[in-house]
Amino acid sequence: MIARRQGLELFVSIGVFEAARPVIKGLIIAVLAIIGAYIGHWAHGAILNDYTPLQPIEFSHEVHAGENEISCEYCHSWAGRSATAGVPSVETCVGCHKGLTEVRDTPEVVKLFDYWERGEGIPWVKIHDTPDFVHFRHKPHIRGGVECQTCHGPVEEMARVTRRVDLNENLRMPWCIDCHTEEDVANGRDCLTCHY
Amino acid sequence: MAATASPATTDAMLSRRDIFKYLAGGGVGVGTGLLLGEVNQRPLETLLSTHIPPEDFSPGMDTWYNTLCRMCPAGCGISVRVREGRAKKIEGNPGHPVNRGGTCALGQASLNALYNPDRLRSPMRSDGEGGFVESSWDEALEAIAPRLGAMQSAGMGGRTWILTGGSLSSGEEALDKFGEALGANILRLGLDTPATELAAAKAIYGFNGLPHYDIAKADLVVSFGADFLGAWRSPVGYSKAYGEFREGGGGHRGYLVQVESRMSLTGVNADEWLPARPGTEGALALALAAELLGRSGPDAAPAGWEDLPGALSLDEAAALADLPAERLHALAERLASAKTPLVLGGGAAGAGANATETLTCVAALNRVLGAAGTTVRPNLAHAPRYSALSEIEEFVAGAANGEVSLVIVAGVDPLHDLPDSLGLRGALDRAELVVALDSFPSDTASAADWILATDTFFETWDDDISLPGTGKLSVTLQQPVQKRLYDTLSVTDIVLRLAQRSGGALAEALPHEDAEAYTRSEWATAWTNLGIQDDFDAGFRQVQQQGVWVADLAEGMADQFSAEAAAPAAPPEPQFAGDASEYPFVLHPFQTPGLREGKGARLPWIQELPDPQTSVAYGSWVEVNPATADGLDLRDGDVVEVSSQAGTVTAPVLRYPGVRPDVIAMPLGQGHQANGRYAQGRGVNPASLLAARGDDITGALAWAATRVALRKTGERVRMTKTSGVSRTLGRQILGPADEH
Numbered sequence: 001m002i003a004r005r006q007g008l009e010l011f012v013s014i015g016v017f018e019a020a021r022p023v024i025k026g027l028i029i030a031v032l033a034i035i036g037a038y039i040g041h042w043a044h045g046a047i048l049n050d051y052t053p054l055q056p057i058e059f060s061h062e063v064h065a066g067e068n069e070i071s072c073e074y075c076h077s078w079a080g081r082s083a084t085a086g087v088p089s090v091e092t093c094v095g096c097h098k099g100l101t102e103v104r105d106t107p108e109v110v111k112l113f114d115y116w117e118r119g120e121g122i123p124w125v126k127i128h129d130t131p132d133f134v135h136f137r138h139k140p141h142i143r144g145g146v147e148c149q150t151c152h153g154p155v156e157e158m159a160r161v162t163r164r165v166d167l168n169e170n171l172r173m174p175w176c177i178d179c180h181t182e183e184d185v186a187n188g189r190d191c192l193t194c195h196y
Numbered sequence: 197m198a199a200t201a202s203p204a205t206t207d208a209m210l211s212r213r214d215i216f217k218y219l220a221g222g223g224v225g226v227g228t229g230l231l232l233g234e235v236n237q238r239p240l241e242t243l244l245s246t247h248i249p250p251e252d253f254s255p256g257m258d259t260w261y262n263t264l265c266r267m268c269p270a271g272c273g274i275s276v277r278v279r280e281g282r283a284k285k286i287e288g289n290p291g292h293p294v295n296r297g298g299t300c301a302l303g304q305a306s307l308n309a310l311y312n313p314d315r316l317r318s319p320m321r322s323d324g325e326g327g328f329v330e331s332s333w334d335e336a337l338e339a340i341a342p343r344l345g346a347m348q349s350a351g352m353g354g355r356t357w358i359l360t361g362g363s364l365s366s367g368e369e370a371l372d373k374f375g376e377a378l379g380a381n382i383l384r385l386g387l388d389t390p391a392t393e394l395a396a397a398k399a400i401y402g403f404n405g406l407p408h409y410d411i412a413k414a415d416l417v418v419s420f421g422a423d424f425l426g427a428w429r430s431p432v433g434y435s436k437a438y439g440e441f442r443e444g445g446g447g448h449r450g451y452l453v454q455v456e457s458r459m460s461l462t463g464v465n466a467d468e469w470l471p472a473r474p475g476t477e478g479a480l481a482l483a484l485a486a487e488l489l490g491r492s493g494p495d496a497a498p499a500g501w502e503d504l505p506g507a508l509s510l511d512e513a514a515a516l517a518d519l520p521a522e523r524l525h526a527l528a529e530r531l532a533s534a535k536t537p538l539v540l541g542g543g544a545a546g547a548g549a550n551a552t553e554t555l556t557c558v559a560a561l562n563r564v565l566g567a568a569g570t571t572v573r574p575n576l577a578h579a580p581r582y583s584a585l586s587e588i589e590e591f592v593a594g595a596a597n598g599e600v601s602l603v604i605v606a607g608v609d610p611l612h613d614l615p616d617s618l619g620l621r622g623a624l625d626r627a628e629l630v631v632a633l634d635s636f637p638s639d640t641a642s643a644a645d646w647i648l649a650t651d652t653f654f655e656t657w658d659d660d661i662s663l664p665g666t667g668k669l670s671v672t673l674q675q676p677v678q679k680r681l682y683d684t685l686s687v688t689d690i691v692l693r694l695a696q697r698s699g700g701a702l703a704e705a706l707p708h709e710d711a712e713a714y715t716r717s718e719w720a721t722a723w724t725n726l727g728i729q730d731d732f733d734a735g736f737r738q739v740q741q742q743g744v745w746v747a748d749l750a751e752g753m754a755d756q757f758s759a760e761a762a763a764p765a766a767p768p769e770p771q772f773a774g775d776a777s778e779y780p781f782v783l784h785p786f787q788t789p790g791l792r793e794g795k796g797a798r799l800p801w802i803q804e805l806p807d808p809q810t811s812v813a814y815g816s817w818v819e820v821n822p823a824t825a826d827g828l829d830l831r832d833g834d835v836v837e838v839s840s841q842a843g844t845v846t847a848p849v850l851r852y853p854g855v856r857p858d859v860i861a862m863p864l865g866q867g868h869q870a871n872g873r874y875a876q877g878r879g880v881n882p883a884s885l886l887a888a889r890g891d892d893i894t895g896a897l898a899w900a901a902t903r904v905a906l907r908k909t910g911e912r913v914r915m916t917k918t919s920g921v922s923r924t925l926g927r928q929i930l931g932p933a934d935e936h
Contacts, residue, residue, distance in 0.1 A: 025214060025217065028218060028221075029217055029218060029220075029221035030221070032218050032221040032222040032225060033221045033222060033224055033225035033228070034225060035222065035225060036221070036222040036223065036224065036225020036226040036227075036228070036229060037225040037226065037228045037229035037232070038225075038229060039225070039226055039229060040225060040226035040227060040228060040229020040230040040231075040232070040233065041229035041230070041232055041233045042229070043226070043229070043230065043233075044229065044230045044232075044233025044234060044237075045233055048230065048233065048234070049233075049237070053240060078254050078255055078256060078257075081254060081257075082254050082255060082256035082257045083256035083257070084255045084256025085256075086254075086255035086256065087243045087245045087255075088245060089245055089246040089247060089248060089249045090245055090246070090247045090248070091246075091247065091248045091249070115247075116247075119247055120247060121244045121245040121246055121247050122244070122245045123242040123243075123244050124242060124243045124244075124245060125240055125241075125242055125243075126240065126241040126242060126243050129238060129241065131238075137256075138256070
């Protein structure tokens with residue numbers, strides 16, 4: 001102990017450490033701040049994210065696509081025909097629910113019929129999105145046999161649809177390019193296929 | 197760990213203070229990370245579902261609808277890209293004979309009108325204190341229709357005045373029928389109307405309408421004041437033709453000479469620019485005509501044209517116009533050797549006190565050159581009518597005497613576009629009830645008792661015959677490309693509903709249900725009149741797809757130009773309102789390609805768009821020749837007071853070498869008192885400087901015949917400009933170093 005102290009004091013007495021001490025402390029603070037920033041950014045993504053936003057109607061894909069096995073394209077009927085999968089019209093929802101009297105009075109279905117009677121659309125919150133400089137098109141992917149779940153995750157198991165963090169990472173360009181390369185997609189690696 | 201308690205160690209190693217520092221550092225880091233995450237997060241968007249989608253609806257798939265642009269009377273065909281039921285983008289309709297796929301900035305920006313935050317969303321009633329309250333169509337029509345009914349049965353329809361523009365559309369026709377059945381007076385208003393050009397075409401070509409100018413076929417174009425590449429009649433159509441003219445369809449590059457006192461966009465593009473004294477263009481044209489007749493001999497002249505009375509010699513004309521005589525001689529030489537020359541007249545040359553005589557001389561020059569029938573050709577004969585100042589005075593006097601019960605203002609903004617000196621504001625104040633049909637709270641609508649909110653042209657049915665024409669028979673169909681955004685109706689719809697509610701002759705004249713039914717019935721009638729045998733429904737569907745109906749001029753129409761016109765008289769000396777000693781400068785108001793007379797001011801894209809020559813955006817300026825500016829000690833940005841007999845405005849000076857030293861130029865279109873957030877209170881309106889002076893013959897407003905004075909206020913502002921200086925700063929980029 002004493003030796004250590006002596007050693008340190010010897011070191012200190014040389015004056016090098018003494019002079020560099022504020023710099024080293026500053027560096028430690030900076031490193032800690034950077035590590036903190038990484039933790040903060042990760043925590044934001046993991047906890048404070050908006051990947052599972054509240055929707056105007058608590059619509060459950062688990063019930064519709066999971067339990068009742070309604071196919072995705074029954075409601076998102078444009079996925080195979082257009083760039084956008086599209087959200088179903090209120091008319092589509094009401095088309096079935098008119099006959100489903102047993103759930104007519106549940107609060108969420110009441111909300112649906114309120115929209116229907118007011119003649120309004122439902123302002124669903126967008127979950128999966130690509131930036132404006134990417135022109136993603138559903139049609140070629142659906143026609144090419146890509147499962148909806150490949151990008152959207154197991155929606156049929158979700159009571160409230162979430163954009164999972166890993167998917168958030170996945171819906172980025174390297175992920176697209178990997179798949180395009182693997183599947184040997186025609187023009188799949190041409191910039192102008194997606195950026196135009 | 198007792199060591200930590202020792203003063204020496206804490207000094208050297210880790211003090212409590214250090215721990216706090218490290219913790220604080222880490223904490224700030226975590227906070228920054230969280231914030232970064234929050235900031236980087238893409239904002240939540242909503243996917244608004246449709247309620248009941250139309251059958252052909254498919255999200256993500258765009259549909260292009262061909263329709264008509266109504267931003268100016270040129271009548272270009274446009275294709276509108278529509279996605280999810282909303283208009284997104286405008287392109288020119290490639291199959292349209294006027295613009296052949298092109299659009300101008302104003303057309304591109306017209307979507308700003310559709311989605312404008314200051315658009316009126318329902319009928320508005322004046323609260324009597326300058327404000328407006330929302331109302332309903334039922335209430336609005338009930339406030340107007342009974343008056344119409346009463347006037348109709350009492351035979352007092354003359355107490356109604358309808359103020360509208362001069363477009364040639366089915367919608368205008370509906371207003372006409374309405375006015376006729378009621379016995380109302382109709383005023384057709386506009387600042388830059390083709391009234392003088394129509395009169396000149398009638399006098400020289402014997403043609404009742406505006407001729408078609410085939411710039412593309414010409415090898416020499418001499419334009420007296422017509423800024424056909426900037427803002428005259430049909431800049432998109434003429435720009436296309438200009439391209440062909442320059443590419444030399446006839447084997448060599450066309451040559452362009454521009455005669456005007458302020459260099460316009462066309463002047464910038466010209467091979468030669470001749471800054472003639474304002475108002476002398478007619479004398480110049482006549483002198484050139486006389487010179488050419490003299491060269492070719494009397495045998496080649498049209499009958500009765502052997503001698504042009506009052507024509508000046510080229511040297512005299514050059515002295516009058518303040519131009520070098522040798523340039524006029526050179527121009528005469530060019531005209532004499534050109535194979536397919538074309539002379540145009542318009543702009544300020546068609547808006548002086550002697551404008552009709554001026555344009556008559558220009559048309560006469562075409563006749564002497566043999567251009568009439570080759571590069572100047574008949575059109576689908578149509579002559580829009582415009583009201584002379586005397587008619588406007590009649591309206592103002594009637595209002596002063598309490599003889600005006602109802603004023604209907606449809607689609608025009610005379611309180612902004614026309615000079616204050618006409619007294620229209622006072623007349624509207626004195627009228628019992630003023631109803632404005634507008635989609636914006638324009639200057640005029642804001643002075644009304646009712647504003648009936650109208651559709652934009654994206655939301656309703658109509659059609660138009662393009663004003664400059666195409667040399668063919670062509671009518672463009674306007675059809676809704678999307679549903680109405682708000683509780684609005686088209687002018688035609690409002691007229692039809694008012695007629696139905698008023699009953700009597702009005703209801704009989706206009707029995708149609710809505711604008712669609714009306715437009716279809718007008719087309720069906722035209723179909724029958726033209727003797728077209730095809731099935732109308734199928735034909736109309738095809739027009740809906742193509743956006744335009746085009747046919748060649750019928751047999752015999754191609755030579756409608758009469759050969760019996762009398763030789764033109766010499767134009768009188770130019771006259772200006774205001775004494776030259778008190779008001780030393782002639783005011784040259786001009787239209788910029790975006791703002792035009794003022795319709796562009798409400799569109800933010802147009803406000804943002806710099807003027808192509810001066811690069812000024814978002815405001816007004818006064819163009820002064822550098823020599824004049826030096827004399828008055830004016831630098832760029834010095835605020836000056838521009839005053840005339842009629843009024844005063846203040847705006848910053850822009851030293852512009854392309855304007856004559858005795859002329860100052862100001863852009864039109866700004867200086868709105870209302871008209872939404874983008875237009876209101878921005879810049880000044882040179883129309884308010886104009887004297888109520890008409891052209892000698894047609895009585896059309898002579899908007900280039902006012903003298904003004906300049907006074908330095910001592911204030912200085914920085915103008916919003918995108919370019920630095922227009923000088924070469926001694927670098928000799930374009931010839932010898934300039935003196936500045």
